[in-house]
Each structure stands twice: as structure tokens, then as C-alpha cells.
Amino acid sequence: MTPRQTRNRDRADRGIPEATVARLPVYLRALHSLQDRGVATVSSEELAAAAGVNSAKLRKDLSHLGSYGTRGVGYEVEYLVYQISRELGLTQDWVVAIIGVGNLGRALAGYGGFASRGFRVAGLLDADADIVGEEISGLTVEHIDRLEDIIGERGVSIAVIATPAGAAQKVCDRVVAAGVTSVLNFAPVVLSVPDGVDVRKVDLSIELQILAFHEQRKAGGPDDLDALEGAAGKAAAPRGATPTQYVEAVEA
Amino acid sequence: MTPRQTRNRDRADRGIPEATVARLPVYLRALHSLQDRGVATVSSEELAAAAGVNSAKLRKDLSHLGSYGTRGVGYEVEYLVYQISRELGLTQDWVVAIIGVGNLGRALAGYGGFASRGFRVAGLLDADADIVGEEISGLTVEHIDRLEDIIGERGVSIAVIATPAGAAQKVCDRVVAAGVTSVLNFAPVVLSVPDGVDVRKVDLSIELQILAFHEQRKAGGPDDLDALEGAAGKAAAPRGATPTQYVEAVEA
């Protein structure tokens, strides 16, 4: 399937690489910070340093949006902020609902970074009757039974799932059925969704595990234990000999 | 600089691609879940489906660890769990300190997914005297002045930074100076660290912005506004004409 490839534009063609899209918010943040400091113009070298990337990469990324720099000078901060914001869709407001008001849901509800960037939290939902009615950051927690109504009435287009793992897929199915096409998932499960729905996952324990891998690497690789007898490995290793028993605890 | 490339191993050579490392925790989770259901053996096809990836990719990923499957049969769940755990460094315990006990820090402290996977939270630190002394999930919040002592005494090797943006770099410098070489950063800033230190970033607002981009795409691309007059773009557009004023708010 070729997705909406055609629009009435002729400069930057509509195929911005995913890797670039993922970096644009970082550039945007760096630009905002420059703006606060009153900087009017920035070179790719400086901006790249602030964003923690290679300057050639930054220039190529920006070139996908169009040609917004001035050779010999750099980029005008305010103009670039606008162009990136527009490209990312931040010149309009997005209505967000947070589902699952545990510790994490509360933290998200109170997160200042939403409002300032065009994301409006319009609903906090939970299944727990004790939590429903509670007021958090100016919003009253509502019962998840009203999910479909809330999404419809308030025009929610992004759902943030912060429920326990066991509930996530069911909640996801419901928000998708109600018309949501973007989901940010904090529950430690792989959500399955129909084509056309985007899911992004944020997973604390995965990030820690990746760090652990590199940490171990620095310390000298895995404790070899059964690798001593060489390449035969598998055949010789006692198959159930797991030193720690990895019993899955129900999470969050 | 060629990093520790040599160990006493001859099977899977020590170059596991980063993309693979990032997926191993996902496989591990899927395997744990199979284990809970009493499944003893799984094919690459099934496991791939559970992890939400292509089965060829899964097989290639696993082949980097060694040859742990049986043709015609599949993979033995328990054995594979052990091998992946070992590769990720989860057969040993990692000591974690969480710095910054706001909403997010609390949520992290209470997150069940840590303990069950070999991560032990050994310290909660904050600069706010009102918070210090408070008990959260069985730990007492300590003052950040004791940072260096705590890291040294308790053998902290991973620091989780959940402070406000403004404090993050300073905290990071201190934990690195105290010997920490892995940092998980929740603050919305790019941390700069010396070589040999790994930083991973989790950023809620970046994820939302990426979703917004795709959401906008589905809806038909950016509102064109100044692109109407064609390719001239930049020259013709009124340079400060940002419809919304993107003033950076100090973030959670």
C-alpha cells in the first residue's frame, strides 16, 4: 500500500525518513532553549551540538523539510521553530486522554511538557471506583465505562495507555474502535492494532535492560558459566539450570 | 577505539547489533509470558508473533547469541529465557538509584517491573527538604547531598534521573564523577557525558510529537499556509509569522 504520497507540494517531497522525524522534536527543544536565551540565529554546528548529533545529519534532516537555512549564516531560530512545529503538526492542538490513573498516570497527568507543546489532556479514566472522582491537575478522573463517549465528544485523537499490562490490549481495542488512531503505550505488552493505527511504546524496564547489557559489556561480557567447555555449548549445558528463576510478576 | 572485542568465546562473536539488543528484552517478556502459561517449546513464528516482529528477524536476532533452537521443533522456552537473560546481564543484580522524587520518581519507585528483573532500587534522592524522609515503596527518601556516599557504599551502577530539566546535567555530572557508567534520563534535556558512559533517554513529549506527526499525516499533511505560493517558500514567507508563540515552559 502506498500511503498518501501526494500533496500539493513540490519542495520537500512527502517522504521524511522515520529516523529524521524522531529527531525533529529534539531539535525543536534545543531551538526553544536557544530562543529563551535570545539567540536569533544558529549554525548547524551549534544546533547539532545542542541536540547531541552530528552536524551533517542535522543538515540532512532539515533539508527534508525544505531549504530553510542561509549559507554563510545559519538558520533563523524562530523561523525554524515554526517550520519544524508545523511539520510535526504542533501548530494545531491534539486532544489526549490518559487511561489508567495509577502512579504513572498521575505523573503523566501532571507533566508540564504536554500543554506547552500543543497537547491538551482532556480526560483521565480509570476502572477503579475509588479513584474515579478524584481530582488531579485540574481534571476529575472519570470511569472507563464512559471511554467511548469521552473520545467521541471531546475529539480525542491520541490515547495514552497507562494501565496494568493485563488491561492494556482490551483498552487499546476500545479506543481504536472509538476512532483513535494514535496510541502511546506505557504498559509492558505488545499491543496489536489494525493497519492505520500508530502505536508507540515507552517501556522503562526495556530501557534498563539495554543499559544492563552495555554495563555488563563494559565489565567484561557475560559470566561464562557453561561456555567453558567451548562451542558445544547447548548440548553440554544442563537445560533447566537457570540460576535465578525468572517468574513473571504482574507489573505496574 | 576498538572496544573490548575479545573474550574467550568462539561461537556468537561479540558484535551483537544494537537493533538486536533493543529487541531482546521484548522477546524475553514474551517468553516469560509463555512460561507462565506452561508452554515448554515455541517456534520462531509463534514467538515472533507474540513479540510483534517478523520471524526471520527473530531468528537472525537469536542467531547472534548462538544456535539455541532445534530444527523441526523450535526453541525450548526455559533455556532461551536463560540465554537471553544472561546475554542481557540479568543473571546478576544491578543496583539502581532514582534521583528526583517528584511524580515521575514516585511512579518509578513503585514500578513493579524493576525488582522482578534483576534491578534493585537502593536509593531515592531528592533536593527538597520536604520530601526527604518520606517513605516510598519501602525506601526512605534521602538528601541529594549524600549522593556520592550512597553510590559508593551501595554499589549503584545505574542512575535514573527524574529531576526537573534544569537540574539534570548537574546531577548527571555528579553521578558520573561518583563512578556510575549507565544513566537512564527522564529529564527533557540532552545530557552530555564522557566516553564510556551510556545514556538512554525516555521522553514523553517526544513520543507524543512523533505520534502527532503521523496523525497529521493521516489527516492530510501540514496545513500549508505559506506553501501556497509554491517553491519560493522561504523568501516570500513573513519571517516572524508564527501563529502560536512557542514559549518554552519549564518542564516537570
Next chain:
DNA sequence: GCGACTTTGTGCATGTATTCACAAAGGCTT
């Protein structure tokens, strides 16, 4: 013990991302 069937492990082709390095483009100075 043999043949049919299943599923792994991987070579190869394709696609995507990064980085280098430099010509083209603009501003600034004299």
C-alpha cells in the same frame, strides 16, 4: 530405519541511515 514434514539458521538482495567531503551560495569587508 526410512522418508515425509517441520522449522531453524543464513546467504543474498534490498532498503534505510549515517558520515564524509565539497561545490554552490550567500554575507561582509575593503
Next chain:
DNA sequence: AAGCCTTTGTGAATACATGCACAAAGTCGC
């Protein structure tokens, strides 16, 4: 107004990642 200096934008080279497709390797029924 000419030339120097800076910095962009991008072609080309390289590196990394994905997915197909199939031979090799094993199991299981008969």
C-alpha cells in the same frame, strides 16, 4: 564590486538493518 570567508545543502561512499527464500538439520510416524 571583487574577493574572502563562512556555512549550507547534497552527491557519493559506507555502514547498518530488514526480509526473502531455501538448504541443512532435525523430529516423528510408520
